[in-house]
Amino acid sequence: MKKLAVFLALLFTSGSVFAYDYPSYVKDGLKDEDSICSNQKTHKWTRTDEGSSTCFIKQMTHGSGGFSEFEYGKEHLETGKDGTTYEFLYNGDLIGYNAHTLKFYKLVFNGKTITSEILTVPQIQEIFPDVQIVNVSQFKNNKITLTKPWFQNKTYLIVNDTERDFYKYQFEKLGGYELIRGILNVSKYQVLPEKFVFSHFGSRDKDTPPLYITVVNGK
Secondary structure, three states: OHHHHHHHHHHHHOOOEOOOOOOHHHHOOOOOOOEEEEEOOOOOEEOOOOOOEEEEEEEEOOOOOOOEEEEEOOEEEEOOOOOOOEEEEEOOEEEEEEOOOOEEEEEEEOOOOEEEEEOOHHHHHHHOOOOEEEEHHHOEOOEEEEEEEOOOOEEEEEEOOOOOOOOOEEEOOOOOOOOOOOEEEEOOOOOOOEEEEEEEOOOOOOOOOOEEEEEEEEO
């Protein structure tokens, strides 16, 4: 009985979330002042000039949400129509993420500008094979209940398939920094239902309503 009590105490006091272990290609994303090259023959991106390439230097804007720009000579190109806040290479494609729209894009340099093609759920799932994608459209009245297996870690990724904006939203009371803001990594030690709140600086205003995610254990 004493051992059981200790075991249960450990379960209830263990952290319910922890940092997600990103795939290496996501972790190795572009940083400020990094170079990136687009090959005009293959339309693939590389870290170095492999010939027939146009090379850029990444610059981060300040005071407007931290969007990326690609500098080429005197030109400063935006990363697509909506902009991106983080970029990484995947199989020769340059993938951009916008932390304020919760959307992923494939970035393409057409010789003059950088255009963006929004990724589909299957394309995102290929990049993050170990997560469960949760579309914003699945929320009802800004609430959703998700189920994870007993005594197993589970990672969820919120993807925005609507026109809603989530400018500077983040999960409340979780601490730490995630490369991808919509990531929620729930520990196997969570045994009771738990509610997670994704909000704009804790706001409950109708103009910036939070998302409420309840995670329960089950099959």
